[in-house]
Amino acid sequence: MATPTGVSAQVPGECGGWTAHIDADHPGGSVLEVAGTCVxxxxxxxxxxxxxxPQGINPRILLLERVVHAPxxxxxxxxxxxxxxYSERAEPGRFDAVSIQPDxxxxxVADLR
Numbered sequence: 001m002a003t004p005t006g007v008s009a010q011v012p013g014e015c016g017g018w019t020a021h022i023d024a025d026h027p028g029g030s031v032l033e034v035a036g037t038c039v040x041x042x043x044x045x046x047x048x049x050x051x052x053x054p055q056g057i058n059p060r061i062l063l064l065e066r067v068v069h070a071p072x073x074x075x076x077x078x079x080x081x082x083x084x085x086y087s088e089r090a091e092p093g094r095f096d097a098v099s100i101q102p103d104x105x106x107x108x109v110a111d112l113r
Contacts, residue, residue, distance in 0.1 A: 014039055015066065015084060020098045021110040022090055032090035034064065034098050038082045044071025049086035052101055060096040
């Protein structure tokens with residue numbers, strides 16, 4: 001598996017390769033989609049992105065919280081890439097950026113039309 005841009009296989013637990021866009025042609029209405037990849041030192045990790053509560057003072061920047069779930073039992077010791085993603089309904093132009101908490105980054109939102 002290739003290491004995504006912005007992620008170093010030498011730094012387990014790091015995430016990168018982030019993208020954020022609003023798909024105006026999504027079936028059922030416009031959707032904001034955020035995606036990235038995290039690297040961990042063993043198999044069995046999962047990553048969840050969820051809307052931070054409370055949101056920040058700028059309503060045009062969506063704050064997402066990165067929550068890492070460690071393996072619950074024995075796991076193979078091998079660098080493992082884990083996808084991280086989030087989506088919600090959002091009209092084009094609703095957000096300028098998405099900020100991944102706790103340590104960034106801030107990703108510009110592209111409108112796909």
